[in-house]
Structures are given as C-alpha cells and as structure tokens.
Amino acid sequence: MIPEDPLLRIAGIVNDSIVDGPGLRLTVFLQGCQLDCPGCHNPQTHDQNKGDLQTVSSVFSLVKANPLLSGVTLSGGEPLLQAKALIPLAKQVKDAGLNLYVYTGYTFEQLLSESNSDVMTLLRYVDVLIDGPFVLAQKSLSLPFRGSRNQRILDVMSSLKERKAIPVSDEAWGYHPD
C-alpha cells in the first residue's frame, strides 16, 4: 500500500527549467543512483543516504504555485529507485493537466523485463521517458534534452502498449532539427 503523502529523498528542485523537456518545467532531482556512469554530470546525487527528505505534498505545492509550468520532470540521480513514493506525485501532476517527463539510467527494455510493479504503475502516468545510461563515448552537446546519443526520448503510452520502445516523433514535441 502506498502512503498518502510519502517522503521523497531529493537532491534539488529547479522550478524554471527549460532544458529538461519542452516549455517551462519544474524539475525534481531525486537523490540516489547505483549506476555510476563514467562522466556522470551529477555525481553528488549518487549517495542514497544524502539529499533532503520532502513530502510529496510539499513538492506538489511548488507545482501548484507556478501557473506558467508546462510540465514536471523527474530526474536524478535515478528517480525509479523511488518509484513507489513518486506514484502519488505523478498522479497529481497528471490530474493538474501537466505533462510528466522522467529520466532514467535504465533502458525501457530493462524496465519491461524486470517488471517491477511500482515502476510499471508509475510509468502509466508518464508521458515521455528519456532512457538509458549516460555513455561518455557517445556524449553530444547538440542533443536536445539528453547527454549521449544512446539515450532515447520515448512515448511511454505507445511503448507500454506495443511492449517495445517507441520514440517520440520530433514533430510531437516541437523539435525541428536544422
């Protein structure tokens, strides 16, 4: 059973991000990651005992306070380590009519094969998943919303339905490469 107002372990929150998805976004950086990708740009988020504990309701109050937001992004660290506690936040974000983007160091195929019930429940609220670890050899500064070429921008609803990774079309999120 999921507590009504669970605690999240958070590394930081940016409430006016324009780099973690389209439009103006509130980005929550969850504390804790076990992947240790070489060249990770957020190594301070790895320790699962650090960060600040905040309730879902306190995070959502920041969402409600900003009427200019297009959506919310969950990043990290590895947000899916806290999937269970993120479910009520994801539900409130969607009920508020906002879109929800999630970054994960795991691939969509790994998530499907592990079939963690909390992760699968959380994904039902997610519009877009940016998946896969940061790979230094595939680093690119020109990619919108991601750091390395192996990472994909996935349409979660279609991917869950088809049970395979389906990328978001560039047109769908307003990206027009030169």
Ligand code: SF4
């Ligand atoms: S998954 Fe993200 S936070 Fe975790 S080590 Fe890789 S780049 Fe860093």
